[in-house]
Amino acid sequence: MNESREWSSQSIQAEINALRHKPGALLPILHALQDRFGFIPPDAVPLIAESLQLTSAEVHGVISFYHHFRTAPPGRHVVQICRAEACQAVGARQLEAHAKARLGIDYHQTTSDRDITLEAVYCLGNCACGPSVRVDNGVRGRVTPEAFDALLDELQTRPLEVIA
Amino acid sequence: MSIRVFVPRDTTALALGADAIANRLAREAAARGESITLVRNGSRGLAWLEPLVEVETPTGRFAYGPVALADIPALLDSGMLQGSVTHSLALGPTEEIDYLARQQRLTFARIGITDPLSIEDYRAHSGFRGLEAALQSAPPDIVEEVKASGLRGRGGAAFPTGIKWQTVLDTPADQKYIVCNADEGDSGTFADRLVMECDPYLLIEGMTIAGLAVGATQGYIYLRSEYPLAKEILDEAIAHAEQAGYLGENLCGSGRVFHLEVRLGAGAYICGEETSLLESLEGKRGLVRFKPPLPAIEGLFGLPTVVNNVLSLAAVPFILAEGAEAYATHGMGRSRGTLALQLAGNVKRGGLVELAFGTTLRTLMEEFGGGTLSDKPLRAVQVGGPLGAYLPESQWDLPLDYEAFAAESAVLGHGGVVMFDESVDMAEQARFSMEFCKVESCGKCTPCRIGSTRGVEVIDRIRADQNREANLALLHDLCETMVDGSLCAMGGMTPFPVQSALNHFPDDFQRAANGDRS
Numbered sequence: 158m159n160e161s162r163e164w165s166s167q168s169i170q171a172e173i174n175a176l177r178h179k180p181g182a183l184l185p186i187l188h189a190l191q192d193r194f195g196f197i198p199p200d201a202v203p204l205i206a207e208s209l210q211l212t213s214a215e216v217h218g219v220i221s222f223y224h225h226f227r228t229a230p231p232g233r234h235v236v237q238i239c240r241a242e243a244c245q246a247v248g249a250r251q252l253e254a255h256a257k258a259r260l261g262i263d264y265h266q267t268t269s270d271r272d273i274t275l276e277a278v279y280c281l282g283n284c285a286c287g288p289s290v291r292v293d294n295g296v297r298g299r300v301t302p303e304a305f306d307a308l309l310d311e312l313q314t315r316p317l318e319v320i321a
Numbered sequence: 322m323s324i325r326v327f328v329p330r331d332t333t334a335l336a337l338g339a340d341a342i343a344n345r346l347a348r349e350a351a352a353r354g355e356s357i358t359l360v361r362n363g364s365r366g367l368a369w370l371e372p373l374v375e376v377e378t379p380t381g382r383f384a385y386g387p388v389a390l391a392d393i394p395a396l397l398d399s400g401m402l403q404g405s406v407t408h409s410l411a412l413g414p415t416e417e418i419d420y421l422a423r424q425q426r427l428t429f430a431r432i433g434i435t436d437p438l439s440i441e442d443y444r445a446h447s448g449f450r451g452l453e454a455a456l457q458s459a460p461p462d463i464v465e466e467v468k469a470s471g472l473r474g475r476g477g478a479a480f481p482t483g484i485k486w487q488t489v490l491d492t493p494a495d496q497k498y499i500v501c502n503a504d505e506g507d508s509g510t511f512a513d514r515l516v517m518e519c520d521p522y523l524l525i526e527g528m529t530i531a532g533l534a535v536g537a538t539q540g541y542i543y544l545r546s547e548y549p550l551a552k553e554i555l556d557e558a559i560a561h562a563e564q565a566g567y568l569g570e571n572l573c574g575s576g577r578v579f580h581l582e583v584r585l586g587a588g589a590y591i592c593g594e595e596t597s598l599l600e601s602l603e604g605k606r607g608l609v610r611f612k613p614p615l616p617a618i619e620g621l622f623g624l625p626t627v628v629n630n631v632l633s634l635a636a637v638p639f640i641l642a643e644g645a646e647a648y649a650t651h652g653m654g655r656s657r658g659t660l661a662l663q664l665a666g667n668v669k670r671g672g673l674v675e676l677a678f679g680t681t682l683r684t685l686m687e688e689f690g691g692g693t694l695s696d697k698p699l700r701a702v703q704v705g706g707p708l709g710a711y712l713p714e715s716q717w718d719l720p721l722d723y724e725a726f727a728a729e730s731a732v733l734g735h736g737g738v739v740m741f742d743e744s745v746d747m748a749e750q751a752r753f754s755m756e757f758c759k760v761e762s763c764g765k766c767t768p769c770r771i772g773s774t775r776g777v778e779v780i781d782r783i784r785a786d787q788n789r790e791a792n793l794a795l796l797h798d799l800c801e802t803m804v805d806g807s808l809c810a811m812g813g814m815t816p817f818p819v820q821s822a823l824n825h826f827p828d829d830f831q832r833a834a835n836g837d838r839s
Contacts, residue, residue, distance in 0.1 A: 180622065181584075183604030188546075188585055209604075222606040223587030225546045241508030242703055243739045245753070246666030247694060279590060279707075279757065281547055282511040283336050284739070285368035285664060285671025294549045298336035 162230065164194045169201045173208045183209060183219055187226055196227045231274040232267040234312050237291040240277045243284035248301070252288045253277075255302040259309065272313055323356040324402050327375040327382070329433065331364040331518045332550050333511070337387065339372040345393050346374070355402055363519020365433030366673030367420055375415055378404035384412040420689055425651060426675045427639050427659050428632065429512075432519040438557055440565050443522040449567060451638030455530045456575050458641075463534035464490055467637060469645035471657025476502055476593070476630030477705065477734040477810075479656075479723045482637075485627060488617035489535040492625040497537035499528050500602065500621060500628045503544040503551070504586050504593040507706025509665040509737030513631035515673055517544070517551040520635075521558035525568065525581060527634035530641055531627055532579040533572075540581040541621070543598050546588055555583045590707075590761040594809050595628040597763060608765045609809045630735070632661055653679035656722045666703075666739035667693045676721070683717040686740060697742040701750075701826065705734025707757050708814035710821035711741075711750065730817065747826035748834065751819045752780040758815040769812025772803040776819065784834035793830060797823065 172189045176182050186205060190197050197220055206213045220226045238253050260268055260275055267274040283289040286298035290305065297308060328334070328343040343359055350357045367373060373386035374396075383404040385396060392410060399408040406413050416422065435442035443449070455463050468483030489497060501524065505513040516524055528540045544552055559581050562568040570578050584602055586592050592601045596610035599621050620626025636658065640648045649657045656678035662685060664671045669691035676685070686692070686702065693699050701711045710731040712719070719725050726733050741750075755776030762769045776799055783792045800816035800823075807813040823830065 181602050181604040184584065184587060184601065187587070219604070219606055223589050225586075225588035239508075241757075242707060242750070242753070243509040243665040243737075245750075246739055246741045246745070278547060278588070279761070280506060280508045280510075281332070282505060282514040283333050284509045284511055284666065284737070285668065286333055286337060286371065287666070289336065291547070296332050296336040298333060 162193075162195050164198045164200075166200060166204065168193075169198065169204055170208075173201075173205055177208050183211070183216070184223075187220060187223075191226060194230075196230050199228065232271045234272065234293055235274045235276060235291075236312075237276040237278035237281075239279070239281050239283075239287060239289040239291075241280040241284075243280070244287035244289055247287045249288040252290075252300060252302060252305060256305055259306065273309070323358045325360055325377040326350075326357045326402070327360045327362040327377070329364040329371065329373060329519075330361040330437070332514060332548075333368050334364055334371045334373070335550070337371050338390065341390055342372045342374065342388055342393070345390055349393050349397055350402070353397060355397075357402065360436055362435060363432045363437045364515060365415065365421060366429065366515055367418065367670075368672035369670045370412070370672075374401075376402055376404055380404065380414070382415045384415040384418060385410045386412060420670060420672070420674075423689075424675050425659050425677050427648065427651070428523075428635050428661060429515070429520075429673060429675045430639075431523065432515055432673075435520070437519050437521055437554055438561060440522065440561055440567075443520075447642065448522055448638075449526055449573075451641035452526050452529055452567065453573065454641045455533045456573055456577065460490055460534050460536060463530065463641065466645045467534070467640060470636075470640040470648040471645075471652070471655070472633065472636055472640065472648065473656070473723070474630055475632035475636070475661070475735065477507075477732065479733075482629060482633050485617055485629070486531065486535050488615065489537070489625045489627050492618050494625050496539070496622075496624050497535055498621045498624060498626040499531045499535070499537045499540040500599070500626055501528055501540065501542040501634055502593060502595060502598055502628055502630050503542050503548075504590075504598060505545060505548075505631070505735070506590040506593045507708075507735050507737050509703065509739035510663050510706060510735045511665075512661040512663050512673055512736060514548055514551055516631050516635045517542075517548070518554050521555050522562065522567075523635050523638060524555075524631060525558060525562050527637040528581060529568065529572065529579045530637050531629065531634060533577060535625070535627055537625075537627065538578045538580060540579065541602055542581065542583045543586060543592070543602055544583055545586045545592075552583055552585060559583070589763075590757075591763045591811055594811065597809075598628065599626065606763070608763050609811075611808070632735075651677035653677075653720065653722050654724055656724070660721060660733065660736050662721070662736045662738055664690045664738050664740070667695055667699075667742050668740045669694050678722050679720050681718050681720055682712070682738070685721070685738065686717065690738075690740065693740060693742045695742045695744075697744065699740055700743045700745055701741045701747060703739045703741070703750075703818060704737065705732035706737050707754060708732070708810060708817060709734050709737075710817045711747065711825065712821070713825040715825075730821070732814070732817070746834070747822040747829040748780065748784055751822040751830075752777060752784070754815055754818040755780060758811060762811060766806070766808040766812060768803045768806035769808070769815070772799055772807075772812060773815060775799060776803075776815075783830055786833055789831070793823070
C-alpha cells in the first residue's frame, strides 16, 4: 500500500480504458481504481459514466451499494474486525469494544493521525481460529485484545513511507 | 538428498504465522547443515493444528503442529527431519491422524497433499481424469452422469445439479455461461476457500466439465473480495492451466473451448443469492431478481447460465472420473455423496470434516470437534450460516441430511457448524441476525428491508423490558411476515435463527440485556 495514491483525470481514464471492453466492466473498474488510489475519487464517477454509457446516478448507485467501495481516502492501514457469529462465539464482541476504545474511533472512521481506518467485516473465512482481523491484505487469527494491541504497535512502529 | 518439508500457505495457516515458520525452518536447517526443500502446500483442513508442518520420510509424511516459532530449534533437535515422534508436537504419520483418517474425503482427497499451483502434482494425484472422461463423452451423457450421482447444490438450496445442467443444455443459445458462486459469505464456512486456495485446478476442472456438458464456452468465478489470497492463487492457476492446454481455445487438443475469469465481489452478502450475483457480474447493484425466469434459461446477460456453488462444481471431477455410482454409494435418503462440514466458533478442534451424509451433529461436534474451546458446556449450535437455526441439545442427534434438518425447520446450508458455549446470550444472537439482515438486505422487498430494521428495534425493547410480552408477540408476528413475504432467502430465512432462539431459549428473552457474560 505504499504506491502513489495521487490521482488525475488521465490516470483514472487509463484504468477505465484498460477494462472498459469487458462484459460487465463496472465492478472490475471500481476495484482497479480503489486498488490504485485507495478509494474511488469523486472525479471518477462522470468519467466512468461517460465511458460505459451509464448515468452518473447509476455509477454512484453501484458504488454506494457495495460495502467494499469507499469514496474517501482511508488511513495508512485498513483494519477490519470480523463481527460474524463464529468469531462472536470466541470473543469478537469484546475485541471490537476493545479496539474501538483503544483507537478512540468507531467503525468507518480513521484515527486522527491517519494511521488506521477501522472497518467491520462479516466473515474472513478463518472461522475455526477466530477472532479474525484483516489488516490490509493479510488475515490474523486468534486475535485476543492483547494480540490486537501488539498488532497496533507493529503497524505504528513501522510506518510506511508516505510519498508527499 | 534434500528432505522435503511442507508448510501450508492457506489463509488460516498464514493467519497463524506460517510464513514466519517457513522462513525460520529454512534458516535453522541451513545453520545445522541440513538440506531441506520447502514446499508450500495447501492445508489439510485440520485448522486447530495450524501451522501444521509435515516432513517427507521413506515411510510417508509425518506431521508436527501447531508449531510456534519458539518450537523450531527443539523440533529439529528431536529429529523432526527424520520423522521422529519424540517431541510433544509430533503427531505421527499425517494420514493416521484420527480426525483425518475417519473422514470420507472425495472432494477434498487432494488438499494439503499437493502444492496448489503445481499442475504436475495435480496430475500425479488423479487430476484431470474427470475432464479427460468428459472430453470422450457426449454432452447429454455427462449430464446423465451428474444426475445419476444424486449431487445436489452444496451452496445451501440443495437443488439437483444435474437437472439444472439439463435445463441449460436443453435451452438453445449462441452463448451460454458457467458461473461459479464463490461468494462464501456464511459465517462458519471456509470449504470453498480451501478448495480455491489449496486445490484450484479442481474447481477449474469442474467448471470446464460443466461447460462441456451444457455447451458453455465462458465461465466466471464470482469470488468475494474478502478472499484476496484465493484471487491470487486462482488467477495464477488459470494462467498455468491455459499454458498447459487445460483451458482456452483447444482443450487438451480436442478443439473444444472454455475460457475462465475470476471476478471480485465487493463485500455484499446478498450477492451469494444467485440472481443478485448475476446482477453484480453484469456491473449493477446486487438487487435480487424475480424468478422465473430461471437463470438456467435467462441468466447472465439474459442468456442460459449454470450457477453452481464451488463445492458442487468441485464434486464433479470425482463423479466423472470414478463414475456416478462411486459417489452415490455414500450418503442417506435423497442426500447422496459427501458433505463438507466446517467446525467453527467455540470448538476445540475446528476444521474441515468431509463425511458421507447421515452422521449425527453430536458425533461431529464431540468426536471430531472435541467439545468447546473454552471447556464450558456447549449450549447452542448454529448450522448453515447466519440464516440457519440455532439448535439446542435436544436436536443434536439429528442426522446430517437435508430432509432431516428441514423437518425441524433447520438447514444444513453450506455445512457451517458454529458452536457456542453457555456464556452465549441468545437474545443478543437473535438481535444480531436482524441487524445483519438490516446491513445486508438488498432493499428490493419491504419485509426484508423494513422488517429487519423493525426486528432490531423490537428485540431491543424486549431486552430493555419495555412491554415485554406484547413485543414478544409482535416479534413472532414479524418473523412470520418476513418468512412468508420476502422475495429471497435473505429476508425469508433471517427469522429462522430468531425463531429458534425464541422457541428453544425463551429464558434469554426474559432477562435484561446487560454486560454480564459470565
